[in-house]
Amino acid sequence: MSSDNRKITYARAINEALKQKMRSDDTVFVIGQGVKSPWYVGHTCADLIEEFGAERIIDTPVSENAMTGVAVGASIAGMKAVAVHPRMDFMLYGLDPIINQAANWHYMFGGGASVPVVIWAIINRGGEQGSQHSQALQALFAHIPGLKVVMPADAYSAKGLLVAAIEDPNPVVFIDDRWLYNNSGEVPEELYKVPIGQARLVKEGKDMTAVASSFLLGEAEKAVNQLADEGIEVELIDLRTIKPFDKEAISKSVKKTGKLLVIDGGWKSFGVSAEIAAWISSECFNELKAPVFRLALPDCPAPASCDLEKEFYFDSFTIISEIRRIVQQ
Amino acid sequence: MEYAEDTLLNIYEKLVLIRYCEESFVDPILNGEIIGPVHLYSGEEAVAVGVCAALKKSDVVFGTHRSHGHFIAKGGSVRKLVSEVYCRDSGCSKGRGGSQHLIDVSAGMLGATPIVGGTISLALGAALAASLRKDKSVAVAFFGDGASGEGVLWECVNFASVKKLPIIFVCENNLYSTHMSIDEIRANRNVYETAKSFDIFSKQIDGNNVLDVFETAKLAVDLCRNSEGPCFIEAKTYRLRGHVGPDDNIQGTHTDIRPEAELESWKKRDPVKLFEEYLLTAGIGREALDEIKNRAGLEVKAAVESLRETQKPAGKEELLKYVFR
Numbered sequence: 001m002s003s004d005n006r007k008i009t010y011a012r013a014i015n016e017a018l019k020q021k022m023r024s025d026d027t028v029f030v031i032g033q034g035v036k037s038p039w040y041v042g043h044t045c046a047d048l049i050e051e052f053g054a055e056r057i058i059d060t061p062v063s064e065n066a067m068t069g070v071a072v073g074a075s076i077a078g079m080k081a082v083a084v085h086p087r088m089d090f091m092l093y094g095l096d097p098i099i100n101q102a103a104n105w106h107y108m109f110g111g112g113a114s115v116p117v118v119i120w121a122i123i124n125r126g127g128e129q130g131s132q133h134s135q136a137l138q139a140l141f142a143h144i145p146g147l148k149v150v151m152p153a154d155a156y157s158a159k160g161l162l163v164a165a166i167e168d169p170n171p172v173v174f175i176d177d178r179w180l181y182n183n184s185g186e187v188p189e190e191l192y193k194v195p196i197g198q199a200r201l202v203k204e205g206k207d208m209t210a211v212a213s214s215f216l217l218g219e220a221e222k223a224v225n226q227l228a229d230e231g232i233e234v235e236l237i238d239l240r241t242i243k244p245f246d247k248e249a250i251s252k253s254v255k256k257t258g259k260l261l262v263i264d265g266g267w268k269s270f271g272v273s274a275e276i277a278a279w280i281s282s283e284c285f286n287e288l289k290a291p292v293f294r295l296a297l298p299d300c301p302a303p304a305s306c307d308l309e310k311e312f313y314f315d316s317f318t319i320i321s322e323i324r325r326i327v328q329q
Numbered sequence: 330m331e332y333a334e335d336t337l338l339n340i341y342e343k344l345v346l347i348r349y350c351e352e353s354f355v356d357p358i359l360n361g362e363i364i365g366p367v368h369l370y371s372g373e374e375a376v377a378v379g380v381c382a383a384l385k386k387s388d389v390v391f392g393t394h395r396s397h398g399h400f401i402a403k404g405g406s407v408r409k410l411v412s413e414v415y416c417r418d419s420g421c422s423k424g425r426g427g428s429q430h431l432i433d434v435s436a437g438m439l440g441a442t443p444i445v446g447g448t449i450s451l452a453l454g455a456a457l458a459a460s461l462r463k464d465k466s467v468a469v470a471f472f473g474d475g476a477s478g479e480g481v482l483w484e485c486v487n488f489a490s491v492k493k494l495p496i497i498f499v500c501e502n503n504l505y506s507t508h509m510s511i512d513e514i515r516a517n518r519n520v521y522e523t524a525k526s527f528d529i530f531s532k533q534i535d536g537n538n539v540l541d542v543f544e545t546a547k548l549a550v551d552l553c554r555n556s557e558g559p560c561f562i563e564a565k566t567y568r569l570r571g572h573v574g575p576d577d578n579i580q581g582t583h584t585d586i587r588p589e590a591e592l593e594s595w596k597k598r599d600p601v602k603l604f605e606e607y608l609l610t611a612g613i614g615r616e617a618l619d620e621i622k623n624r625a626g627l628e629v630k631a632a633v634e635s636l637r638e639t640q641k642p643a644g645k646e647e648l649l650k651y652v653f654r
Binding site for chain 1: 389391420421422423424425426430432433434439440442444447448449450451452453454455457458459460461462468480481484485487488491650651652653654
């Protein structure tokens with residue numbers, strides 16, 4: 001049977017990456033809240049406990065600091081832990097093992113040991129969940145030397161990036177947005193990697209460049225496709241890796257188009273969009289025909305009221321009007 | 330005699346080696362040769378030595394800001410330790426860590442770092458790894474009484490107990506968390522009693538009596554190897570030097586923390602002296618002890634002299650090495 005165009009959901013793609021890596025590597029295990037439940041982490045961990053047992057699929061007490069540290073420590077001691085945080089907000093209790101320990105470990109011991117841990121954080125927002133059940137904190141982790149940060153936008157890169165994250169000898173923060181979990185896409189059955197640090201050219205265009213990641217890549221794609229009908233040709237790049245981001249892919253595109261919009265699902269100030277904008281502004285200053293523009297969340301906590309949520313989050317319509325404005329400059 | 334002479338002399342040698350090593354840093358700290366913060370272990374040697382004497386090389390330990398003793402007791406190289414304290418490229422962390430970041434993977438010293446309580450969960454992870462691999466090894470988390478104020482300690486003790494993990498929590502209770510006495514920071518000064526409530530083996534011992542520590546550690550190691558862990562040991566001890574650097578933190582001096590009489594009474598219970606007295610009573614000749622002292626002195630001296638052939642890592646290329654593997 002050809003698997004070339006087999007379609008599965010994003011959640012199933014993650015599930016498949018975990019299963020295949022656990023089958024091929026005895027040192028891989030999963031630890032976090034809800035992993036023994038078929039639904040708690042959006043079906044990503046379905047059937048795992050049946051196949052691998054409670055020893056390698058470790059559901060935990062609500063002790064994020066210790067449990068994240070356990071994943072880091074086990075990885076120092078020769079295992080490859082995948083530590084899942086079903087809500088990224090709760091993961092803040094685990095910042096010490098991630099930032100003080102794992103991120104610094106290889107450097108502060110002069111390369112004497114590394115930490116091949118995956119910290120898997122799920123952004124779980126919307127539905128009037130409010131400030132502490134919504135946060136997208138990729139910028140926080142991308143700020144830290146020694147951490148890699150990836151954010152898949154579709155089922156294909158979810159599987160490939162998770163495999164790459166597990167195989168990476170460094171700590172990788174794998175962040176996904178639960179709004180993607182039911183999206184389907186083509187995913188090869190076999191084990192494969194999406195290289196960390198490489199962006200994907202989604203669509204070629206000459207009028208300007210747009211860079212997006214995670215859930216907003218889909219919104220950007222909708223926007224770009226609609227604008228194509230109006231004759232506006234936007235080159236769209238899926239960032240895939242937040243850190244280290246693919247400087248070559250973005251600068252190559254901006255040198256061609258002369259304009260850039262950076263789209264990010266985190267806050268605007270001091271965020272991912274700020275970093276990319278700053279870097280491109282100096283790298284491509286001579287080729288830029290307009291300032292670099294950014295679309296990101298306003299600098300306020302996530303609200304509960306769904307009417308306020310509509311103001312807070314943005315979608316393809318906002319992206320369309322922003323691109324129109326930039327192209328006309 | 331209850332113990333083989335070799336066992337006793339090995340223990341003595343480690344105690345002396347740590348003490349000599351620690352005291353060798355005093356002048357270089359005072360004259361600025363050593364720049365970074367150094368937390369001396371003088372006075373607490375019996376805890377590291379007693380625990381590590383009960384471990385195999387394949388067992389692992391994690392330490393703290395005050396871990397020179399754990400490093401040496403577990404079998405780490407004195408030369409690499411001394412080099413690291415002076416931030417030389419020949420150090421165990423290639424001059425990137427300094428006194429507070431020590432590692433010797435081949436000796437089972439998996440890492441010491443200075444965030445209070447920060448390595449306890451890492452040791453627990455190593456215990457989980459041992460349990461997944463079924464390799465019967467044991468992990469030890471060394472930490473101070475200050476760490477008993479961190480929630481993560483009790484998260485770890487709980488999880489270790491729930492999963493019956495092969496970890497020994499070793500609380501070195503030296504009665505002071507930096508400048509705060511234990512009675513100012515804990516409602517119950519007996520840390521082991523809190524651990525007991527998690528339904529595990531938990532015992533308070535004299536941390537200045539190396540054989541007490543050794544015996545309790547052996548018992549704890551056996552329990553852990555038989556899947557009857559985790560265990561908690563509270564070793565009461567005292568630092569002869571201050572929190573950081575050689576200053577002894579006596580009241581009336583600028584750090585003004587500890588009553589002089591308290592320090593004097595603990596000096597009488599210096600763990601190296603106590604064990605020397607025990608050995609002499611047990612019939613070991615003074616010559617044997619002098620020979621060990623001499624050897625330890627030479628080892629430390631050689632380590633310090635070897636600094637002449639080393640340098641501090643420097644330059645931009647060196648700076649950016651090791652961020653990622």
